[in-house]
Amino acid sequence: MLDLLIEKIKTDKEYDDNFQKIFVETEITSxxxxxxxxxxANHIYFIKKGCLRLWFNKDxxxxxxxxxxxxxxVASIDSxxxxxxxxxxxxxxxxxxxxSLHKDNFARLLQHFPDLKDGFQEIMYRRFSNYAALFLSRIKDTPQERYNDLILNHPEIIKRVPQHYIASYxxxxxxxxSRIRNRR
Amino acid sequence: MLDLLIEKIKTDKEYDDNFQKIFVETEITSxxxxxxxxxxANHIYFIKKGCLRLWFNKDxxxxxxxxxxxxxxVASIDSxxxxxxxxxxxxxxxxxxxxSLHKDNFARLLQHFPDLKDGFQEIMYRRFSNYAALFLSRIKDTPQERYNDLILNHPEIIKRVPQHYIASYxxxxxxxxSRIRNRR
DNA sequence: TTGGAAAGATAACAATTGTTAAGAAAAGCA
DNA sequence: TGCTTTTCTTAACAATTGTTATCTTTCCAA
Structure with a gap:
């Protein structure tokens, strides 16, 4: 979604010059x-290289x-x-x-490219729908089942993400x- | 939300006559x-008297x-x-x-009362937000904690809903x- | 009113997960 | 390279929940 927006901006003369002011590139450590x-939340982030995770605290x-x-x-959309x-x-x-794209700039961009507005609404909708499915799986399926699903449908996560984060997921x-893995 | 809409319609001469055609009253057994x-989903339902539950099948x-x-x-909103x-x-x-309010009539009503449109969007937003919180609690809290929360914040549910539905909730x-109840 | 179905309680056992602890392997950094 | 930290595994025990089965109570409809 943002990738489309970025392309759009880069081909827009007026905005291209300010691109680096609007999309602030930052390198962060692990x-x-x-x-x-x-x-x-004041920013939407676009990942050029690397990996982020979204989590919350429980005790x-x-x-x-x-x-x-x-x-x-990536963003904490609701916020x-x-x-x-x-x-x-x-x-x-x-x-x-x-x-990083700041909220204010995001609003300005939507005004400057109004045809992106509907698309954005649509994407928000789909995002909510995704979340519903994500939550549902979390309620419906056992950790064992969800791990099998990861192996089948998201092997890249298994490969790339440290196991304790996967456990947390x-x-x-x-x-x-560890027990589940050695059970198979 | 629908209650506002219903009030609005009843005070509208043109629509009042058709009220019973638009909002079909039905009596259903348990x-x-x-x-x-x-x-x-083709309908939104408004509960005049009684109780409904929303559930899904797992094995x-x-x-x-x-x-x-x-x-x-009540509606299966996403659908x-x-x-x-x-x-x-x-x-x-x-x-x-x-x-029962049919989807088509709902769309017509929104056109006829356009000032309800924004309110509806807002309500959808809040509903999604609610769902997020609901799902989150389901992930975050133990059955014990969620039962205590029911007693504290929704005693009417405990009183009114048969226990096996509460267990399912x-x-x-x-x-x-049954064990949790006798543990306290 | 009464008989069958639904709802709830209890018991015994199995399965899964959490907790604490200790050690091995891998990764990261100076 | 070598040292420290992080990551992962394994073990033993506790706690919780599921499963199966039985029994009692309540509810509803013929």
Whole structure:
């Protein structure tokens, strides 16, 4: 989605000059927090290289909801859209290069490219739908089933993401994941 | 939300005459299914009297997501809005009197009362936000914690809804709920 | 009113996960 | 390279929940 926007801007003379002011490129190390749970989200991030995760705190432990990789847009959407405290933290799990887009600039861009507006609404819709499915799987399926699903449908996550984050994604302890892995 | 719409219509001369054609009142017995998982939702329901629940199937067992009571609007929203197969079933758990509003009439009403449109969008937003919180609690909290929360914040549910549905809402077996109850 | 179905409680056992702890392997950094 | 930290595995025990089965109570409809 943002990739489309970025292309659009780069081919727009007026905006191209300011591109680097609007999309701020930053290099962050592993374990850098971009947004803390409880803060209000002011940016959308676009991952040029690396990997982020979205998680929230439960009694001192973290529960991971989603992983994001190259060419994906990341934000704590609910917070970004409605200025509410974010329910989630966004953090890097690899050295990562991101493009940050500030809320204000985002609003300006939507005004300047009004034909992106509908697309954005549509994308928000789909994102919500995705979240519903994600949550549903979390309720419906056992950790074992969800791990099998990861192997089948998202082997790249298994390969790239440290196991304790995967355990956190599955909602179990690393110890329990270790057991599941050696059960097969 | 629908209650506002209903009021609005009743004070509108042109529409008042057709009210009973638009909002079809139906009396259903307990355990009547209004919408099956997999079907496309064509109606929003408004509960005049009684109680509905929203659930989905997991390996032959049902998992309840939400209960609805008097004066609440109920729909499988994702399906209703985007014509996708419903992820949920809607079923009565008491003899219930509902007002059914068909999708087409709903669209017509929004056109006839355009000032309701923004409010509707806003409500959709809040509904999504609610769902997020609901799902989150389901992931974050133990059945024990969620049961305590029910007692504290929704005693009417405890009183009114049969225990095996509450167990299904908590995501556990009736047996396990029975144990939790006798643990305190 | 009464008989069958539904709802709820209890028990015994199995399966899964969490917790604590300790050690091995791998990765990262000076 | 060598040292420290992080990551992963394994073990033993506790806690929780699921499963199967039985029994009691409640509810509803013929």
């Amino acid at each position: 374990k850098t927090t971009l947004l803390n749970e409880g803060e209000i 001192g432990k973290d529960i991971t909801l989603q992983f994001f990789f190259e060419n994906q847009a 970004f859209l409605s200025d509410k405290p974010s329910m989630f933290t966004i953090e890097s799990i690899e050295p990562t290069i991101i493009l 599955l909602g179990i302890t690393p110890i329990s994941l | 355990k009547t299914t209004l919408l099956n998982e997999g079907e496309i 032959g067992k049902d998992i309840t997501l939400q209960f609805f009571f008097e004066n609440q609007a 209703f809005l985007s014509d996708k197969p419903s992820m949920f079933t809607i079923e009565s758990i008491e003899p219930t009197i509902i007002l 908590l995501g556990i077996t009736p047996i396990s709920l």
